[in-house]
Amino acid sequence: MLAAGLWWAVLGAALNTASGILQSDATRFVRPGRPVVRQPRYLAGLTLDGLGWLCAVAALQHLPVVLVQSVLACGVVLTVYAARFRYAVVLRRRDHVAAVACTAGLALVASATGTDAPFAVSGWTVAALASAAVLLAAAVAGTWDAGRGWPLGVLTGLAFGGTALVVRADHVDDAGTLPFPLAVALVAAYGITGVAARTRALELTGVARLAAIVSVTQTMVPGAAGILALGDPVRPGWGWALAAGVLLAASGVLVLAGSPGLRPPPTALRGRRKPRPGGVRRPCRRDHRGPSVQA
Numbered sequence: 001m002l003a004a005g006l007w008w009a010v011l012g013a014a015l016n017t018a019s020g021i022l023q024s025d026a027t028r029f030v031r032p033g034r035p036v037v038r039q040p041r042y043l044a045g046l047t048l049d050g051l052g053w054l055c056a057v058a059a060l061q062h063l064p065v066v067l068v069q070s071v072l073a074c075g076v077v078l079t080v081y082a083a084r085f086r087y088a089v090v091l092r093r094r095d096h097v098a099a100v101a102c103t104a105g106l107a108l109v110a111s112a113t114g115t116d117a118p119f120a121v122s123g124w125t126v127a128a129l130a131s132a133a134v135l136l137a138a139a140v141a142g143t144w145d146a147g148r149g150w151p152l153g154v155l156t157g158l159a160f161g162g163t164a165l166v167v168r169a170d171h172v173d174d175a176g177t178l179p180f181p182l183a184v185a186l187v188a189a190y191g192i193t194g195v196a197a198r199t200r201a202l203e204l205t206g207v208a209r210l211a212a213i214v215s216v217t218q219t220m221v222p223g224a225a226g227i228l229a230l231g232d233p234v235r236p237g238w239g240w241a242l243a244a245g246v247l248l249a250a251s252g253v254l255v256l257a258g259s260p261g262l263r264p265p266p267t268a269l270r271g272r273r274k275p276r277p278g279g280v281r282r283p284c285r286r287d288h289r290g291p292s293v294q295a
Contacts (some may be wrong), residue, residue, distance in 0.1 A: 005062030006071070006110070012055030013075030018078045019048035020211065021086060023202070037199055046195070053163070060168045063113070064232035064241070066223030069164060070109045072213035074102040077252070080189050080259050089260040098259075102252035108245025114233030115137030116127075121173040123230045126182070129166060129206050133189040136162065140197045149205025150213055152197045157217025161185050169230055212257030216250045 001159045022045035029039055037043075052072075059068045084091055138158050143151045170183040201210050223246060226232040234242055 005059045006067070008055045009063065009068050009071035012052040012059065013072050014078060015052035015055060016072060016075045017078040017082055019052065020075075020081055020179045021045075022048065034204070045294065048050040056164065057167050060164060061171050064223075065161075065164050065168050065226030066219070066246065067109050067113050067221040067222055067232070069161065070076040070106055070246060073107055073219045073253055074249055076211055076215055076256050077102050077184035079211070080256050082259075089263070091259060094255055095259045096218065097126075102249050102256075105245045105247070105249030105252060108241045108248065110245075112235055112238040112242035112245060114235045121169045121179055121230065123178045125169065126178050128229070129162065129169065129186055130182075132158075132162060133186055133193070137193045140193055140200075144200060147204065149201045149203075150212060152201035153205065153210045153213035153218050156194050156197040156201060156210075156215040158221060159197060160214065161188045161218035161222030161225075162190035164195070164218070165225055165230070166190065168226060170233070172230060209257055210255050215253045217233035219250060220246060235293075 022041045026042035140155050166186045169178050204233055254255035
């Protein structure tokens with residue numbers, strides 16, 4: 001079960017990496033009247049995001065929330081190295097160290113998670129999940145025109161983490177406390193909120209910073225909620241390893257957020273002839289019909 005869950009989580013991280021590259025490419029072609037949400041690459045990336053989410057759903061059938069979210073967050077390592085080949089960027093030494101830190105953190109998280117079945121979901125947990133979905137939607141609406149990208153990034157991570165909690169809760173709920181139609185409605189609410197918040201955040205902040213904020217937020221908060229509210233198992237005496245692993249992986253993600261591999265690629269206009277200041281073309285000093293003339 002552990003191997004199958006890890007396979008789905010890693011596949012989800014790979015799909016998210018491809019999505020990130022496509023959406024980063026889409027920012028090169030933004031023009032007045034053609035925002036990022038209308039770019040074909042952005043829409044293709046959004047499709048891959050959906051497939052990656054389905055892989056995460058499959059992984060959550062076997063693994064705790066904190067482990068699945070940690071694997072997905074460390075997908076930023078794949079993104080950095082993919083950008084190295086895609087855009088021929090030169091990575092820093094600290095980027096390689098951060099990649100090792102992410103890998104080591106994941107190993108600690110995987111070692112610390114237990115294999116016991118979680119306990120049933122309580123009615124209070126269901127009420128908390130429903131209330132959080134409403135509060136997150138209201139918070140996104142309230143910060144939509146605030147002009148800052150990082151609060152929307154935090155809300156994006158919380159919303160995407162909320163979908164993971166609902167999926168995990170629906171899987172472990174044998175008592176029927178969380179009916180399937182309610183689970184679908186909550187997943188849709190969290191998902192729509194997350195996509196809307198991320199789309200708006202992309203217009204206000206860089207892709208790298210947004211990826212770091214979302215990755216760390218959707219790992220730490222839902223991971224802790226999965227352990228405390230859903231009873232995701234932790235091996236006895238390994239709580240320190242779990243905390244150290246999450247912090248190590250999150251630190252690596254934050255360092256990689258400043259990597260050249262996550263910076264926006266060159267714009268599509270680069271290499272074209274730039275217009276002169278003022279848009280006025282300098283007159284030609286030689287008339288094609290005769291000798292040189294005075295400008």
